[in-house]
Amino acid sequence: MTDTLSRRVPARDVWRLAVPALGVLAAEPLYVLVDTAVVGHLGALPLAGLALGGTLLSLVSTQLTFLSYGTTARTARLHGAGRRADAVGEGVQATWLALAVGVVVLAAGQLLAGPVARAMSGDAAVAEATVSWLRIALCGTPMILVTMAGNGWMRGVQDAVRPLRYVLAGNALSAALCPVLVYPVGWGLEGSAVANVVAQTVSAGFFLRALVREGSLRAPDTAVMWAQLRLGRDLVLRSLAFQACFLSATTVAARTSTEAVGAHQVVWQLWIFLSLVLDSVAIAAQSLVGAALGAKDSPRARGIAAQIVRYGVVLGCALGVLFALAFPVLPQLFTSDAGVLAAVPHAWWFFVALQPVAGLVFALDGVLLGAGDATFLRNATLSSAVLGYLPLIWMSLALGWGLSGIWTGLTLFMVLRLVFVLVRWRSGRWAVVGAVRDHAG
Known part of the structure; x- marks a missing residue:
């Protein structure tokens, strides 16, 4: 037991990872609050559409968090073994997987958005508002999953600051853009969905650029991706x-x-x-x-x-x-x-x-x-x-x-x-x- 206790890490090593991670985790709920406040002034119907559409989109992304948590687990082991290039390569494969899964979810979502919204709302007007928001917001799904994979591999190599910067940059731009698209541009509820897609695209773009700069880009490796899917x-x-x-x-x-x-x-x-x-x-x-x-x-x-x-x-x-x-x-x-x-x-x-x-x-x-x-x-x-x-x-x-x-x-x-x-x-x-x-x- 004494030997185990002596192998602790300095507290600052824990908190330098935990504090930025908290920022990333909190960024999305805070953005949703901004989005809700903007759309809420359009009236009860758009707000109901946003609430139901946002819940469905969140449900999909929540089920796919293995792209972040699973990638962290696999990448951290390679990083600890001194194989940084392979660790980043794991992030590349997770990114390919994110894009593939994201396209499938996008296609399925476009087909199912109407039936699911009508089944959940029981109100034709609310269902219509939900579908109009959700079909646009779903276009950002591949980018949402790329961001998850990016968070995963960067946490694995113990870089927690860049993910926070990337996520905040996307959400900040979207928070500024949302009221402009909703009101002066006049897109209403759909403007909120477009701003959402912009946020996800900007954040994912930063993570993709980071992979390019690492010089570890590789073709899809089905063996690695299947291992990630098993996890x-x-x-x-x-x-x-x-x-x-x-x-x-x-x-x-x-x-x-x-x-x-x-x-x-x-x-x-x-x-x-x-x-x-x-x-x-x-x-x-x-x-x-x-x-x-x-x-x-x-x-x-x-x-x-x-x-x-x-x-x-x-x-x-x-x-x-x-x-x-x-x-x-x-x-x-x-x-x-x-x-x-x-x-x-x-x-x-x-x-x-x-x-x-x-x-x-x-x-x-x-x-x-x-x-x-x-x-x-x-x-x-x-x-x-x-x-x-x-x-x-x-x-x-x-x-x-x-x-x-x-x-x-x-x-x-x-x-x-x-x-x-x-x-x-x-x-x-x-x-x-x-x-x-x-x-x-």
């Missing part, structure tokens, strides 16, 4: 488990009462925001643990893992205390509805109590993702969802448990995940050394 398979299934849980929670809250779904939305959006904060530490873990394993230094990987775990717990405890103290004031910033405010405590104290647990779970997720242990994470997440979250959510609807039942389900989900990742971490079976890890199983 991606596990991460996609894991993401689907998350989506099934979170959509079920919102559905049950909506069927409980208007006040319940409003209160759930307030607390849930705060949960999502704090998840970004905790996930930034996990991203640092991915890069540092992967590099240590690539260098065949298992004690260093274990030392970094223990260090990241402590940071996650401390950060989670601090956030829990902060939001416990903020309870008398913070919910009122989101709503003045007396019924919603009365329902908030039924979720709030679960949210506060879960922060230390989330800090530890997210930290260990980052460690295991950095090790490429995606198959285990897939199984742990699916098991936690099936055994914990989903049964309690739907029992809450049947038995009238309301928000307390929904958030009890989330608590059980997090506790089960905690048990799984703690056991895995303590076993040491994740610490497979070498420049490449076989993900076939």
